[in-house]
Amino acid sequence: MIVVLPVVAALVAMLAPVSPVAPVAVSGLASAPTVAATTCAAKAGAFTWGFKESFRAYISGSIANGEWTTAGGIGYATPDFSSDQLTGAVRLDALAGELAVDGSIRFTGHEGILDTTIADPRFVIDGSDRLVVVVDVIGTTQDFTEVDSADVPFLEGDLAAAEWRVDGDTLVLGSIPVTLTAAGAEAFGTYPAGEAFDPLTLEFTTTADCAAAAIESRAAADRLPLLVAAGVAIVGAALGGGIALLLRRRRRAASAPSDDDGAVGGSIPV
Ligand code: HEM
Secondary structure, rough: OOOOOHHHHHHHHHHOOOOOOOEEEOOOOOOEEEEEEOEEEEEEEEEEOOOOOHHHHHHHOOOOOEEEEEEEOOOOOOEEEEEEEEEEEEEEOOHHHHHHHOOEEEEEEHHOOOOEEEEEEEEEEOOEEEEEEEEEEEEOOOOEEEEEEEEEEEEEEEEEEEEEEEEEEEEEEEEEEEEOOOHHHHHHOOOOOOOOOEEEEEEEEEOOHHHHHHHHHHHHHHHHHHHHHHHHHHHHHHHHHHHHHHHHHHHEEEEEEEEEEHHOOOOOOO
């Protein structure tokens, strides 16, 4: 046990957060996650996203003969929709919070029969693994049911599978894989829940140090299962060794001659 304790302490130290922070409330969020009162927060950022390549091909191809237009803070340059006008609050030591932009993407086709607008995307970060893209959806489903739904949790993203990197003063989470949620499937009305949309890139404007700290927090989260497994193995081995020692002592004590069977000198203390 004496050997185990420092090892466990070292494991715990490796999991410690990069910088201690005092939480403050983020306004404008239903769930009100907290943002650290630290310089390691982002209040601005950018996104780059193709939406869904097959949908763009369908819209601009000979079937729908359509187009898309953007408005507000969102623009388009082949093959991506983008905005560098995201604002909000995201703490970066352990990602939480949201960035959003007022703007829209309007898809039209089939001479106006298809007319769907995706508006005001909010990129909600829930821990270092989970992204939810919340949007307003206005239009019709493929079978012409009218839709006008605000704040639809449209897509879910896996931040652990993103490419984390520092680019100057920016933390970049590149190529975040995203899939359609059940609510998104209902609002969009064609693709099933779980359908992959184009990977999304998010950028958080911060400092080079904070971006590096965020990446270190992410790396610590990746190390967690390995460290827990190592800790369990070490503690298990120590306990196993202790039990084996105890059993050996008992066996020796049991096999040692006692006064009852007439041995001279009695048992030897172990
Ligand atoms: C005149 C009405 C419409 C016609 C004739 C039509 C026809 C089609 C056809 C033929 C396809 C298959 C395209 C392919 O396999 O390449 C398709 C796909 C699709 N349609 Fe429509 N459609 C209509 C209206 C709508 C509406 C109102 C929506 C609403 C959003 C919609 C959404 C879609 C989607 C999402 C796909 C799948 C595109 C992909 O491959 O990712 N359609 N449609």
